[in-house]
Amino acid sequence: MKKCIYLIITIFIVSSCGEQRKVAEELHTIPCDTYSDVEAYFRYTEGCDIIISGHRGGNAPGYPENSIETFENTLRHLPSFFEIDPRMTKDSVMVLMHDDTIDRTTNGTGRVSDYTFDELQEFRLVDRWGTVTDFKIPSVESAIRWSKGKTILNFDKKDVTRDVLAAMIKKCGAENIIYTVHNAADALSVYAIDPNAHFSAFIATMDAFREYEATGIPWSRYIVYVENGTLLPEQQELYDALHKRGVRCMIALAPTHDRLPTAEERAVRYREEIAKRPDIIESDFPVEFVGLIKDF
Numbered sequence: 001m002k003k004c005i006y007l008i009i010t011i012f013i014v015s016s017c018g019e020q021r022k023v024a025e026e027l028h029t030i031p032c033d034t035y036s037d038v039e040a041y042f043r044y045t046e047g048c049d050i051i052i053s054g055h056r057g058g059n060a061p062g063y064p065e066n067s068i069e070t071f072e073n074t075l076r077h078l079p080s081f082f083e084i085d086p087r088m089t090k091d092s093v094m095v096l097m098h099d100d101t102i103d104r105t106t107n108g109t110g111r112v113s114d115y116t117f118d119e120l121q122e123f124r125l126v127d128r129w130g131t132v133t134d135f136k137i138p139s140v141e142s143a144i145r146w147s148k149g150k151t152i153l154n155f156d157k158k159d160v161t162r163d164v165l166a167a168m169i170k171k172c173g174a175e176n177i178i179y180t181v182h183n184a185a186d187a188l189s190v191y192a193i194d195p196n197a198h199f200s201a202f203i204a205t206m207d208a209f210r211e212y213e214a215t216g217i218p219w220s221r222y223i224v225y226v227e228n229g230t231l232l233p234e235q236q237e238l239y240d241a242l243h244k245r246g247v248r249c250m251i252a253l254a255p256t257h258d259r260l261p262t263a264e265e266r267a268v269r270y271r272e273e274i275a276k277r278p279d280i281i282e283s284d285f286p287v288e289f290v291g292l293i294k295d296f
Contacts, residue, residue, distance in 0.1 A: 027076060028078050030079045032147075033175065043248075044242070044246050050281060051281075052078060052282075052289045053283070054081070054282075054286040055253075055254045056083060056085065057070040057084060058287060060074075061131065064126055064127045065284075066084055066096035066098060067135045067137075077286075078287065080286050081154060082153055083282060084096055088113060089116055090113055090114055090115055094139060094140035094164070094168060096140060096143055100112060100113070102137070106126055107123055108123035140165070148172070152176045152177070152178060154178045155179055156180045162190050166194040170194075179199055183202065184215050187212065199222050201222050202225050223248045223280060224248070225252060226238065227252075228255050231249070231251060231277075248280050250280035251280070251282070253270070253284070254284050257283075258283055270283075270289060271292060274292060
């Protein structure tokens, strides 16, 4: 009898481990263990594949923004990295939340900074279509630890100071994190705090490009957000200058094409942008790009 029980337990454990491995194998991970991996993944070379980035992790029915479950859902469909948003709670725990309130993205109301982390765990995240899910607001630390060996996290600038975020990155021993910066001075301030920093930088003009160049921060540390919606012919000098330095140019579709009401309408516009060959496309709907890029 005891042997039978032991056999059943053994089979259950092996089966459970097998299921965990199966889930892990289903994720489209990207090379991101080291800074060198991140730089190699983002390095521009002529004819390189387009990278799709999930804005706030991506959106899909039942999968709300800024949640680990949504990151995993996106990676089950395609390799991607994620732009996400850090906020600070009342008891100084960093969490993922775009807005300064929880009204839009949870079944609760109020400012993030008015709740402790434990209090926030009482609420549930809501997807883009208003469906309440079983998912909770994740801490930044849990997101970073989850991401290691799987993907790159791009932290936007919210109410968390860079030194606090940098300290958490160091605590986690993570080399797969990049910081969004809005100008050259911003990049320099982060670089002073974290000499290993890598960046997603806003550069829309040649003047801004020259300001970044003057900082002396290696271009290997950058990807560059150049436009909302589409590449512009009049900005080709900027794109060429960035490409010459091995830097990928990224467009963001969240303020434009992603706002179309149906997947069919979005796909038409996505194909138009893919045909122009941006190096990175950031979208609220990364999963909808599956099958589109291979046509080009």
